Amino acid sequence: MPNVDEVTVVIVPFPAHGHLNQLLHFSLLLSTRSGLTVHFASTASHNRQAKLRLQGWPLSSLSSIHFHDLPLPSIPSPPPNPHSPYSFPTHLQPLFDSTDLIRSPLSSLLLSLSASFRRLVVIHDHLISLDCFEAAAIPNAESYTFCGPSAAFLCEVEQLMKQGNGLEELASPEFIRFIERRRRDVITSSGFIINTCREMESKFIDILALQGDFLGKPIFAIGPLNPVPMHNNTNISRDECLEWLDGHPPSSVVYVSFGTMSTISDEQAEQLASGLRRSGHRFLWVLRDADRADIFSFESTSRQLPTGFEKAVEGVGKVVRGWVPQLDVLAHQATGGFMSHCGWNSCMEAVSCGVPVMAWPMHSDQPANARLLAEGLKVGVLVRGWDRRREVVAAERVEEVVRMVMEGEEGRSMREKAREMGEAVRAARKDGGSSKEALDVLVAHWKR
Missing domain, CATH: 3.40.50.2000 (Glycogen Phosphorylase B;)
Incomplete structure (x- = not known):
């Protein structure tokens, strides 16, 4: 029987450190809120990577999160090429492409959790496809897109797309094709969560709200996600x-x-x-x-x-x-x-x-x-x-x-x-701050 008092939140990161890092911080932040059970779903190696590189939190805080190892076949792991015509890490493209393979086990996990909680909230990196979740049409679930880049960059991308210009100067051709596939995925997101704050990007957040996929959807600017102030790390050996x-x-x-x-x-x-x-x-x-x-x-x-x-x-x-x-x-x-x-x-x-x-x-x-x-x-x-x-x-x-x-x-x-x-x-993260208020509104909506 579903737990009528709790909302379960499933975080699905993209398997690159900058993405793992942001969403692990967010998971830990959510785990401090009462009435929320937080799950972190990635491959075994990337769950391990996220834990190994934990910063700003005591290691004991990881016990507040349920980690799920999604199976992934062995993939190529070539070295980076410092002489590549692209500064972009093209050697990681096999890893990026492999994220399509987690769809089935992720869908099974979401279906299982939805049966045990009153509401299931799925927060997925914008580079992760959630078409498996959409196809399942779980009645007590809703999804949110987590955008790791700045609002300024997201506005720039929307503008480039309007002008018919590509992103050729910013990424490799393979990654651009990967992005285009992701943009074609039809995801009915309930809103967008961004690791920024109005104190830094108020103008760009307002512009973004009028653009493309963001139009008519709530944007929750809740950054910085890294802990401020830093938590006591006395149980971690000092570098x-x-x-x-x-x-x-x-x-x-x-x-x-x-x-x-x-x-x-x-x-x-x-x-x-x-x-x-x-x-x-x-x-x-x-x-x-x-x-x-x-x-x-x-x-x-x-x-x-x-x-x-x-x-x-x-x-x-x-x-x-x-x-x-x-x-x-x-x-x-x-x-x-x-x-x-x-x-x-x-x-x-x-x-x-x-x-x-x-x-x-x-x-x-x-x-x-x-x-x-x-x-x-x-x-x-x-x-x-x-x-x-x-x-x-x-x-x-x-x-x-x-x-x-x-x-x-x-x-x-x-x-x-x-x-x-x-x-x-x-200050944005403290009581009365813009990011704290945005997160309060978001969590209250989940608990409705």
Whole structure:
């Protein structure tokens, strides 16, 4: 007999770290609400990946979520190609395509859960097809589309589609075809959930509400989804990069990371190394290749830097070749600037921590995100314009941008704007804040 007091929420993420990360944070946030039972449905390896890279929450919090391992056949896991004509991670396309294979087991899971609860709420990543759910026509269920990118990028995509222009400059042809297939899936969504807030993107949220699939549907802007403030992680062993940051003054270190889906060429790595050294500023540089489909077999890179570089910068700079807890790094008092690819997770984490960004977009939503931070919010600076994306950024430009953010009046103004925006974004999640109110309305609707 269905539980008349509870609503069960099933989260279905897309199997790439940035997507897993956002929806795991959202799952944990929902699990703190009474009357909700939260389920997280992905493949076994990606459930494990999401748990392994948990940030900002104690490990014990994972026990509040029911994880479901959806079966997936073995798929190719080729290495990334730093010399590809596309900066986009084309090596992950077999993984992306394989998400079609989870439809049947997902449908079975949803049917089973719907029989045990008064209401079933399905929240699926916008890149996951839910046609199996629609076909089942579960009477006590409703679905919501989770949009991981910024509202600014979603508006840009809608505009490009209206103009008949494609996304050829932002992604690979294979991924564009994948997106087009997803857009053709007829999903009767009850609304859209976005990891953003009105304090950052009010204009774009309002524009989006009048566009395409969003027209006439409620949009719930509930970000940032990453925890603010950070939860106590005393039961997690501290990463060595945080111990290294402990030894440096407040706001003195430039954090350099291009995320889990980007790989730079050897030539670019050499120019970046030279520019960081010439700037004279402290830095923590995560130099790793993009994730493969199987992150557990291929976690780091043996990428070589100019001979003697790491010894020459010892004490001032640190190079890390594996994954690091980025949220902890950005929240550390020693971090004063962030050189980033501008994936939306990185943007939201940097802004919520009040850290200015040196924006270096590479593909997908990143150019739109970079413009939002640098030109819209004034909390960052573009390392290079998107029109010069195929050029190697010279050491001189790297040095110039680092000095611009970390020194002088222009840098002081940028850092102050970042601090103010961080306070506003964190307030959005508190009582009376725009994101807290949006989530309250959404949960109340589920419990009706």
